[in-house]
Amino acid sequence: MIAGGRRELLRIAMPWLAMAVFLIVWELVCVVFDLPEILLPRPTRVFEVFFQRLDILLAFCWDTLWTTVLGFLFAIAGGVVLGLLIGASPLVYSGLYPLLIAFNAVPKVAIVPILMIWVGVGATPAVITAFVISFFPIVVNVATGLATIEPEMIDVLYSLGATRFEILRKVGIPRAMPYLFASLKVAITLAFIGSVISETVGGNRGIGFLMLSAGARNDAPTTFAGLFAIAIMGVAMYAVCALVEQRMTRWAFRGQLVS
Amino acid sequence: MTFVELKAASLIYRLGKETTPALADATFGIDKGEFVAVVGPSGCGKSTIMKLVTGLLPATGGEIVVGGQKVTRPIKGVGMAFQNPTLMPWRTTLDNVLLPMEIVEPHKRRFRRHRAEYVERAMALLRTVGLADFAGKYPWQLSGGMQQRSNLCRALIHEPELLMLDEPFGALDAFTREELWGVMQALWLEKRFTGVLVTHDLREAVYLADTVYVMSRRPGRVVMARTIDLPRPRTLASTFEPAFVDIVHELRDRIQQEHAA
Secondary structure (H helix, E strand, O other): OHHHHHHHHHHHHHHHHHHHHHHHHHHHHHHHOOOOOOOOOOHHHHHHHHHHOHHHHHHHHHHHHHHHHHHHHHHHHHHHHHHHHHHHOHHHHHHHHHHHHHHHHOOHHHHHHHHHHHHOOOHHHHHHHHHHHHHHHHHHHHHHHHHOOOHHHHHHHHHHOOOHHHHHHHHHHHHHHHHHHHHHHHHHHHHHHHHHHHHHHHOOOHHHHHHHHHHHOOOHHHHHHHHHHHHHHHHHHHHHHHHHHHHHOHHHHHHHHOO | OEEEEEEEEEEEEEEOOEEEEEEEEEEEEEEOOOEEEEEOOOOOOHHHHHHHHOOOOOOOEEEEEEOOEEOOOOOOOOEEEEOOOOOOOOOOHHHHHHHHHHOOOOHHHHOOOOHHHHHHHHHHHHHHOOOHHHOOOOHHHOOHHHHHHHHHHHHHOOOOOEEEEEOOOOOOOHHHHHHHHHHHHHHHHHHOOEEEEEOOOHHHHHHHOOEEEEEOOOOEOEEEEEEOOOOOOOOOHHHHOHHHHHHHHHHHHHHHHHHHO
């Protein structure tokens, strides 16, 4: 019993331990090989700068965060609608799916300059890039959820006299929910990539812009502090999505709940 | 009075250029309130009959009439139960059983305002199959036999005139299966719906049915119709009586011929 409790404690501590080991090895490598700060700053130095410049970092983080989340919310809205359409109608599927794949294959860095011609510099291209990049996994997952409904379930509903819309509402949407929430974890991380790409290629705000300008000044510790900030935001938003997933689709986690 | 009538109904599946005849020339009638079973070698088109009668698949030849109307599209308000219970894991057992009430007219329009009345009705049904205490549980918290009971309740709650059963007890262990025969018979004796049971279990067919139809190998034709005039309610004990056993043997011999052919 005590051994089990310790094991559980260890399981919870593992990610933190792994991170600590990673940072210590990094620090040691820097000290042992006497690496210049401009090449690879020591983590302790990065943390120092992180707290020195916390006010700027927070302000720029906020820019990145809200553009990311806004783009992500648009992606959810658009992705759910298009995913339902594609999953429910074979015609829409065959028409739009090749287009979607082609669209997804285009490197998103390439569209940022175009966006800037259209909408200018700043938050708008960041929101759009975050939207565009996180849209695809949501569409695919929602459509998959619909496409994998048991045919017998549909037969039961049809023979009760259900319309296609009723089948979508009673079975399709609940069935697609776990797929949707699973895709959100992937999509939010991609959304961060999108907004930071946009800020780096042509922004005047946000963490991407901060890192770019710090890099141009050879200020490696600040660049790394920016990286840390993005990583922290990414993990935090992932955790939020995972929590929402568990709350919203309890039945899909039934393996862990039956007792 | 004939309620369901198949007139030379046939079905050919087409997949590209390949055609597979699944059902050839099925002709028989089912009276209102009659319980029939369809048995036959595997892959003989038993399940195809289900799909044709309910209109889920259009017949490629002949015609099917249900309640005086030619079937051309899915007919409404039929109860269906398959081997796979197909309960919705995000709904409790009670809510699963109530599903038809949210779809079938006129209940659909009354459902919201008269929910309590419908819940009472569902609970009464769940009580008859011994599931009253599990109404609040989710399907994945129930055993296979309990899931199949809830499935039967869902198929019956809207009191359909026609109940289609496609090997509903096929995936259960022998004890549970025999127990559910009794549950099924009790429900039928009480409500007297028209029932069509597709099965490969001859004892099950004889236990439950008024008439057993034997089908040939694919493409299936009806090769034998056997009226079962054993008294009801039949019990597990009656399945060991000579009269019962003789009928089972008779059916088995006929199916064996099909396998030998």
